[in-house]
Amino acid sequence: MSIEPEFISKLSCELGVDFIDVRVQKRYYELIVFDNGVIRDLIMTTSFGAGVRVVVDGSTGYSSTNTVTRESIREAVIRAYKVAKASKSLSLRTELYKRPTIKAKISSQYSVEPENIDYAEKIQLLRDMYSVARSTQGISSVILRFGYEHDYRVYITSIGDYVEVGSRMIGVSSTLTAHVEGVYETFYDQESAVAGWEFIKSINWDEWVFERSKLVVETAKSHHVKPGKYDIILDNDMVGLLLHEAFGHATEGDLVMSGGSVLYGRIGERVASELVTVVDNGVIEGGAFVPYDDEGTPKRKVYTVRNGVLTGYLHSLSTAVALSSEPTGNARVMSFEYPLLVRQTNTYMEPRDWSVEELIRDTKRGLYVKGRGARGGEVNTLTGAFTFTSGPSYIIENGELVKLVKSVMLSGLILETLKNVDAVAKDLVVKTSVFGGCGKSGQIVRVGDGGPHVRVRGFIIGGG
Amino acid sequence: MSELYEKIIKRGLERGLSEVEVYVVERSKRSFMVLGEKISEAIYRESIHIGVRGALGRRVSGVYVNTVKFNIDEFLDKLLSAVKSTPEDPYWSGFPPLIGTPRSVKTFDEKIITMSEEEYIELLKYTMEKFKQPALARGVEKAIITEGGLEAEKTRVTVMNSQGVERTVDLSNLHIGFSLSIEKSGLQADKSVFYSKSILNERELEKMLLEEGERVLLFLGSRPVESGVYDIVLEPLVAGAILMYSLAQAFSALEIIEGRSPLRGREGSSVFSDKISIIDDPYIEGALGTRPFDDEGVATSSKPVVEKGVFKSTLHSYYTAKRTASTPTGNGFRYSPAAQPTPKFTNLALKPGSGYLDEFMRNLRRGIVVYEIIGYWASDYTSGNVKATVTHGLLVENGVVTRPVKGVVLGGNIYEWLSKNIVEVGGDVKIVGDTATPSLWISNVRVGGE
Numbered sequence: 001m002s003i004e005p006e007f008i009s010k011l012s013c014e015l016g017v018d019f020i021d022v023r024v025q026k027r028y029y030e031l032i033v034f035d036n037g038v039i040r041d042l043i044m045t046t047s048f049g050a051g052v053r054v055v056v057d058g059s060t061g062y063s064s065t066n067t068v069t070r071e072s073i074r075e076a077v078i079r080a081y082k083v084a085k086a087s088k089s090l091s092l093r094t095e096l097y098k099r100p101t102i103k104a105k106i107s108s109q110y111s112v113e114p115e116n117i118d119y120a121e122k123i124q125l126l127r128d129m130y131s132v133a134r135s136t137q138g139i140s141s142v143i144l145r146f147g148y149e150h151d152y153r154v155y156i157t158s159i160g161d162y163v164e165v166g167s168r169m170i171g172v173s174s175t176l177t178a179h180v181e182g183v184y185e186t187f188y189d190q191e192s193a194v195a196g197w198e199f200i201k202s203i204n205w206d207e208w209v210f211e212r213s214k215l216v217v218e219t220a221k222s223h224h225v226k227p228g229k230y231d232i233i234l235d236n237d238m239v240g241l242l243l244h245e246a247f248g249h250a251t252e253g254d255l256v257m258s259g260g261s262v263l264y265g266r267i268g269e270r271v272a273s274e275l276v277t278v279v280d281n282g283v284i285e286g287g288a289f290v291p292y293d294d295e296g297t298p299k300r301k302v303y304t305v306r307n308g309v310l311t312g313y314l315h316s317l318s319t320a321v322a323l324s325s326e327p328t329g330n331a332r333v334m335s336f337e338y339p340l341l342v343r344q345t346n347t348y349m350e351p352r353d354w355s356v357e358e359l360i361r362d363t364k365r366g367l368y369v370k371g372r373g374a375r376g377g378e379v380n381t382l383t384g385a386f387t388f389t390s391g392p393s394y395i396i397e398n399g400e401l402v403k404l405v406k407s408v409m410l411s412g413l414i415l416e417t418l419k420n421v422d423a424v425a426k427d428l429v430v431k432t433s434v435f436g437g438c439g440k441s442g443q444i445v446r447v448g449d450g451g452p453h454v455r456v457r458g459f460i461i462g463g464g
Numbered sequence: 465m466s467e468l469y470e471k472i473i474k475r476g477l478e479r480g481l482s483e484v485e486v487y488v489v490e491r492s493k494r495s496f497m498v499l500g501e502k503i504s505e506a507i508y509r510e511s512i513h514i515g516v517r518g519a520l521g522r523r524v525s526g527v528y529v530n531t532v533k534f535n536i537d538e539f540l541d542k543l544l545s546a547v548k549s550t551p552e553d554p555y556w557s558g559f560p561p562l563i564g565t566p567r568s569v570k571t572f573d574e575k576i577i578t579m580s581e582e583e584y585i586e587l588l589k590y591t592m593e594k595f596k597q598p599a600l601a602r603g604v605e606k607a608i609i610t611e612g613g614l615e616a617e618k619t620r621v622t623v624m625n626s627q628g629v630e631r632t633v634d635l636s637n638l639h640i641g642f643s644l645s646i647e648k649s650g651l652q653a654d655k656s657v658f659y660s661k662s663i664l665n666e667r668e669l670e671k672m673l674l675e676e677g678e679r680v681l682l683f684l685g686s687r688p689v690e691s692g693v694y695d696i697v698l699e700p701l702v703a704g705a706i707l708m709y710s711l712a713q714a715f716s717a718l719e720i721i722e723g724r725s726p727l728r729g730r731e732g733s734s735v736f737s738d739k740i741s742i743i744d745d746p747y748i749e750g751a752l753g754t755r756p757f758d759d760e761g762v763a764t765s766s767k768p769v770v771e772k773g774v775f776k777s778t779l780h781s782y783y784t785a786k787r788t789a790s791t792p793t794g795n796g797f798r799y800s801p802a803a804q805p806t807p808k809f810t811n812l813a814l815k816p817g818s819g820y821l822d823e824f825m826r827n828l829r830r831g832i833v834v835y836e837i838i839g840y841w842a843s844d845y846t847s848g849n850v851k852a853t854v855t856h857g858l859l860v861e862n863g864v865v866t867r868p869v870k871g872v873v874l875g876g877n878i879y880e881w882l883s884k885n886i887v888e889v890g891g892d893v894k895i896v897g898d899t900a901t902p903s904l905w906i907s908n909v910r911v912g913g914e
């Protein structure tokens with residue numbers, strides 16, 4: 001590649017701008033969709049290009065190009081320069097945190113390159129799973145997906161940064177529909193990892209899909225839970241969703257600095273029970289791989305909540321300055337064409353000392369809320385209301401799981417819900433997905449989330 | 465550019481493919497992102513997305529690239545390798561020939577995409593001021609647009625195939641959206657506004673900004689209500705969002721064939737109250753789903769999907785139409801340029817009844833009027849189950865608003881809601897994105913709350 005910091009620096013001097021950065025990205029994505037025994041889609045996606053940001057007199061402009069040459073980068077920089085200049089009258093004055101220059105190169109670990117595996121082998125994997133699922137009585141539809149992503153990014157700035165990050169993710173998902181006694185029930189689940197083909201070989205997928213097929217048929221026969229307030233135990237997946245929605249978004253520095261978060265100005269305040277410690281970490285087993293953000297800042301482990309007290313926000317270089325803090329490595333883009341936003345990486349709760357069995361045994365009446373089959377969540381950070389869905393879950397009576405119920409929707413308020421956590425288990429699990437991620441302002445980025453099992457008293461539940 | 469696409473098709477056939485299809489999206493976009501009433505980022509970008517699908521007998525695959533500078537033979541090597549590895553689809557009957565005559569329909573507003581940077585910024589300032597205006601006129605202590613922005617986009621969609629299809633359409637989109645936060649007497653409230661159209665209508669935009677800006681004052685001090693069964697009145701935008709996620713895809717022929725729709729085997733029978741009529745309408749001026757032809761080049765048509773409660777017609781792509789010996793309906797759309805088109809609504813239009821939201825509110829004995837929801841996308845068209853959390857609602861008792869509501873969960877089933885539970889369908893249709901829906905009054909809805 002012919003784009004070095006020196007070239008960008010020269011462009012910066014030539015135009016008389018404060019700062020230029022360039023994000024070069026090459027992404028390969030492979031998706032196979034096996035729909036009821038037929039290949040619905042086998043798609044190979046290749047995208048390549050560079051996004052540029054120009055800061056001129058404190059005003060920020062972006063542009064992009066899908067050919068990466070010195071000439072095309074120069075043209076993109078001039079386009080970004082022009083839009084930044086034109087918007088100056090209403091522009092937010094951007095000041096970037098001056099951190100030391102970074103030069104780094106890192107890639108996620110893998111053993112077997114998935115691109116070298118024949119499509120026939122990948123299709124056979126899905127075909128075998130299909131046979132198992134379809135032979136389960138009550139199953140009316142089976143959609144299976146194989147996904148693989150190789151994302152390579154280079155970050156170059158006019159002040160000398162040059163950071164290369166490569167990441168490989170792989171996974172399989174299933175959408176199973178049961179039709180039992182006139183009732184339809186659908187169940188989605190997936191298993192992904194930052195890894196190569198060896199991850200696929202490490203799982204017994206026939207068993208995996210069989211368990212899920214049985215579960216969706218059973219769920220079709222089950223009932224909705226009565227809406228109301230419940231004591232709940234959230235499993236590892238659900239805790240991740242809860243934290244991501246209930247706290248994660250509201251700690252994102254861009255929302256905080258605009259006054260768009262109920263957590264604005266609350267550093268040092270108690271926002272959760274003292275059992276709750278929330279972390280945003282770029283690299284953790286099971287999670288997404290974000291060792292550096294898209295501003296080249298090393299992603300550091302951030303405690304947003306420590307023992308129930310709000311201790312920090314997530315930052316980019318600009319929000320760190322605006323909120324008198326330090327960058328945390330949370331400036332991210334979906335792809336080179338998009339502008340930077342402050343995003344979560346892997347959000348999870350730190351474990352404590354309960355075992356899962358003890359937690360269930362200690363709960364007289366309530367709901368064991370399971371994440372397998374959940375469809376994600378959403379938050380209004382201004383109102384402080386958040387919501388997320390579960391997969392099929394279980395009624396708890398006298399310390400035992402007594403009945404399967406259909407998936408529920410949970411709702412809470414950011415400043416209240418986590419104050420009701422009264423027990424945290426010791427079984428930390430974090431997960432990610434190659435099929436989706438977190439959405440914000442039209443950009444989806446890969447994230448991970450999780451935690452140990454957690455009990456929350458008096459949670460609002462409804463839906464369905 | 466079409467020479468390149470023709471070349472890909474020609475070369476694909478020469479390389480041994482029996483059929484080739486090229487689908488291209490060219491896009492130029494101006495965006496102004498707002499934080500705290502200031503532009504945090506100004507963006508100009510152009511992009512091209514080329515999807516090529518090839519068939520060898522009944523084996524079909526696709527490849528996608530985001531540049532015009534690529535080696536066609538290497539690109540086709542990848543496609544051929546994938547096609548040869550793909551098992552036969554027994555139902556495959558080829559890419560479509562030319563079907564129907566696309567109707568002339570306005571999908572493009574020159575005004576949206578030819579403004580200067582300064583004019584976009586003036587529009588941005590004007591819309592933020594208008595949205596704040598009602599709250600400021602009521603003497604709030606603080607009113608600030610916390611986030612939002614403006615996006616103006618020009619898109620050219622081209623579809624070509626080896627069966628002789630060659631069609632192109634230009635589309636424009638304008639998205640303006642903001643969140644407003646206010647404080648009054650120690651209480652806080654917020655409200656969002658979202659204008660999403662293919663044609664800019666200044667008068668309509670101003671009306672929407674003032675109406676939504678006025679509403680923010682209603683939500684000061686909102687809290688959950690008690691759990692129970694309530695009547696609910698859904699504001700048109702909320703009604704549209706719920707219908708899209710809990711129902712729309714159930715009319716897709718693919719979902720019906722594959723056993724993922726409760727409408728399977730029910731065509732011609734009554735599925736809703738006779739108050740409900742739903743149209744697939746590709747000709748609504750300003751709606752984002754308005755199209756002369758679908759992603760396969762098949763001409764679109766306006767058609768009743770549900771008429772007075774009776775399920776009248778299924779939405780088809782070319783693939784599903786051939787598979788079921790039906791006629792393609794111009795509803796084949798794709799989630800990726802190289803993906804197989806699957807049936808979807810162009811615009812979902814719920815035929816208006818009479819009355820409007822405020823009138824329904826006055827007639828409510830005890831219920832919740834719902835203005836904004838989150839999580840509605842977790843509703844499930846396969847079962848019809850509705851899930852949504854209310855962030856902006858009003859509790860109404862004996863026709864009078866008694867307090868604002870947030871953080872409660874709505875639950876139910878869309879087939880029950882639109883049959884035995886539907887009380888009124890409003891006449892107050894609003895068009896946002898690809899829905900055109902009025903207010904809905906629904907009785908006996910399960911609400912999870914305090």
